[in-house]
Amino acid sequence: MSFAVIAAVATIAGTVTNVYGSIQAGKAAEDAAKEQARQEKIQAESEELARREELNKQLAAQNAAMAASGVATEGTPASIALDSAKTISQSEGMISLSGKLARAQTIRSGQAAKAAGYTQGISTLLSSGEDIYKAGKTIQKEMKGN
DSSP: OOHHHHHHHHHHHHHHHHHHHHHHHHHHHHHHHHHHHHHHHHHHHHHHHHHHHHHHHHHHHHHHHHHHTTOOSSSHHHHHHHHHHHHHHHHHHHHHHHHHHHHHHHHHHHHHHHHHHHHHHHHHHHHTHHHHHHHHHHHHHHHHHO
16 A cells, blocks of 8 residues: 555544544533533532521521510511511522523533534534545545556
8 A cells, every 4th residue: 555545544534533523522511511510400409408408497496486585476477487488489499590590501501512513523524625535536546556
């Protein structure tokens, strides 16, 4: 096999390797983003549970303190407690929504990385088109000569 054929095959193989590598890198970035989003969801759920447990402790302590001081847990104190619970619930909802939006953004960035990998692969293929063509012609010419 002549040096020209070896060089031609190397050119084609190098291009194919670059295209494949770009696509695989994009897929890996997408997978990493999905895993990161999954980990963020688990962490958010854990933090929410801890916040709720702390809130329950605080509400129980407030109820115990009111009961110990002889304040009835009806009327104005109950109304204040209900308003506090509503505010806390809204806050939890906003924290949850914020986390969901962040996770969705992480997933979208992974999808964008995957698309960029495909685009880079296609770009490499297109920019190497002339070299691949020449390499093919060299191989064809050498094969006819033998």
